[in-house]
Amino acid sequence: MRIGILWAASLLALAGCGPVATVPAGSMAAMAQAGDWTKFRDNFVNRWFELDPANAVYQGKHEFDGQLPDWSAAGLKKQGDFLKETIAAAAKFDATKLSDADRFERDYLVKVAQGKLFWLEDADQPHHNPTYYVGGGLDPNVYIARPYADAPTRMKAMIKFFNSVTAQAPNIRANLKTPMPLSFVNYGVAGFNGFADFYAGDAKKAFAEVKDPALQQQFDVAALSAAKSMREIGTWLESQRSTATQDFALGAERFSRMLAATEGVDAPLAVLEKIGVADLKRNQAALTEACAKFAPGATIEACTAKMNANKPDGGPVAEARRQIPMLRAFVIDHDLVSIPGTEAALVEESPPYNRQNSAYIDPPGPFDKGIPSVYYISPPDPSWSKEVQDGFVPGKQDLLFTSVHEVMPGHFVQFLHANRSPSLFGQLFVGYAFAEGWAHYAEEMMWEAGLNKGDPETHIGQLGNALLRDCRFLSAIRLHSGTMTQEQSRQLFVTECHQDEGTARQQSARGTYDPAYLNYTLGKLMIRKLRADWTASRGGTKAWKGFHDAFLSYGGPPVPLVRQAMMKEASAKAVF
Numbered sequence: 240m241r242i243g244i245l246w247a248a249s250l251l252a253l254a255g256c257g258p259v260a261t262v263p264a265g266s267m268a269a270m271a272q273a274g275d276w277t278k279f280r281d282n283f284v285n286r287w288f289e290l291d292p293a294n295a296v297y298q299g300k301h302e303f304d305g306q307l308p309d310w311s312a313a314g315l316k317k318q319g320d321f322l323k324e325t326i327a328a329a330a331k332f333d334a335t336k337l338s339d340a341d342r343f344e345r346d347y348l349v350k351v352a353q354g355k356l357f358w359l360e361d362a363d364q365p366h367h368n369p370t371y372y373v374g375g376g377l378d379p380n381v382y383i384a385r386p387y388a389d390a391p392t393r394m395k396a397m398i399k400f401f402n403s404v405t406a407q408a409p410n411i412r413a414n415l416k417t418p419m420p421l422s423f424v425n426y427g428v429a430g431f432n433g434f435a436d437f438y439a440g441d442a443k444k445a446f447a448e449v450k451d452p453a454l455q456q457q458f459d460v461a462a463l464s465a466a467k468s469m470r471e472i473g474t475w476l477e478s479q480r481s482t483a484t485q486d487f488a489l490g491a492e493r494f495s496r497m498l499a500a501t502e503g504v505d506a507p508l509a510v511l512e513k514i515g516v517a518d519l520k521r522n523q524a525a526l527t528e529a530c531a532k533f534a535p536g537a538t539i540e541a542c543t544a545k546m547n548a549n550k551p552d553g554g555p556v557a558e559a560r561r562q563i564p565m566l567r568a569f570v571i572d573h574d575l576v577s578i579p580g581t582e583a584a585l586v587e588e589s590p591p592y593n594r595q596n597s598a599y600i601d602p603p604g605p606f607d608k609g610i611p612s613v614y615y616i617s618p619p620d621p622s623w624s625k626e627v628q629d630g631f632v633p634g635k636q637d638l639l640f641t642s643v644h645e646v647m648p649g650h651f652v653q654f655l656h657a658n659r660s661p662s663l664f665g666q667l668f669v670g671y672a673f674a675e676g677w678a679h680y681a682e683e684m685m686w687e688a689g690l691n692k693g694d695p696e697t698h699i700g701q702l703g704n705a706l707l708r709d710c711r712f713l714s715a716i717r718l719h720s721g722t723m724t725q726e727q728s729r730q731l732f733v734t735e736c737h738q739d740e741g742t743a744r745q746q747s748a749r750g751t752y753d754p755a756y757l758n759y760t761l762g763k764l765m766i767r768k769l770r771a772d773w774t775a776s777r778g779g780t781k782a783w784k785g786f787h788d789a790f791l792s793y794g795g796p797p798v799p800l801v802r803q804a805m806m807k808e809a810s811a812k813a814v815f
Contacts, residue, residue: 293376305399637698665794676762
């Protein structure tokens, strides 16, 4: 689903935004024995790009254009073996001989490798979860929406990409095991069929300007072949509905391993659930107070309905385009965080194959220069009733905080910093809780800084987004520890977090196949605590900009690692 500010003087020795160095081939263990951290790190990056070329393309390494990972059994084993080799080899470095910056980056690399290994082997996503493929390289948007080269060059890359899809489709089909949870089936059907439609439809329209009949013919042949391969998987998944299950839970122990491996969080689930309930109650109390001002005497449901009834003129895409300049001016006027560079953020409607969430942003990687980010907003599902569709379209103040989250000063600003991080790793590997935690944190921070000067309708919009993430947090823990069904999660979103029916359906389903979506609130709470502790001796709110710039300069490690560095603590730990 990466980030120009200096971390600290000790980090200036790290590689900047230039290309990854060419390093000699060799085992990770041998490189660790040689003791050269920079070569070890660069070799990891180079070899990982070879194993996951789709990620390399996303980062702007276009020598990998058109390639996909090898999803055969041998290819998956090769990935796992490399990650295990890297983790073991990194431990062989003598920490006393590493600089503070290199030691930090070593720990960062290990967490990245451990996280990837968890999803690959412990969760075994390649064999059980269609998200591994739908989100793992099958989206061709990088070739369409990012003008990194002229249209004929990108069109040729797309042809190569389509051929790779056709080649890898049999591996996807062979890997996915059934019976499969119904929500996974639904997600896979929508994803694979959506790709089939897009490959043969709008993808071709994107290159209509290319006046080369031979190239257009090659494109058509490759696109139709790739579309056919995706449609076959979608049709096969559709046929699995009769045997679909509700067995989506990771289980409590594996869920805890997920948090430790991917985010460095080892708190017991009971403690985390208690923290989540406390944040839910905090936001519910604030919503009650705001509604008393906005709709005196009304129920919470009537109050939030009143806020949601104030729909954007011309639709959410047009409204978001109006909101972004205003939010940018607010951030600058209140000196909240640096906005490096001159890159832009465009706003578009989400493509049909990627509407499983209401909004998202696609930022360019660190090796793509001067490329705009695109903030996508999803329309409602046309299969829903008109009432449900109307409810799904956000109110203006609800959408305002989505724009804060995705663009200003959320993900867009975060990735402007990540792409300029002094650490190569910070540029390339941004974690879930860091990225979503920052963007969600930015919503509440903007309200606290005075956005719309205490207007209660605005506050209700912010709190609606906060409650949505509280229900994600609690749903993830409960769904995957086996104490909640998907239907009970849907009810939680409606009754406790005051979400519309369409959002509740969408989010309860997402929790089954995206168990880490608790990271929005998880990251936010860790960042809020770190801000309180770091600014306590630096002037409180006057130090917010310094805190924000320092935090974002790390790129995207697990937040406990950032806390350890910023607070100069002996070990990395999650503090809420």
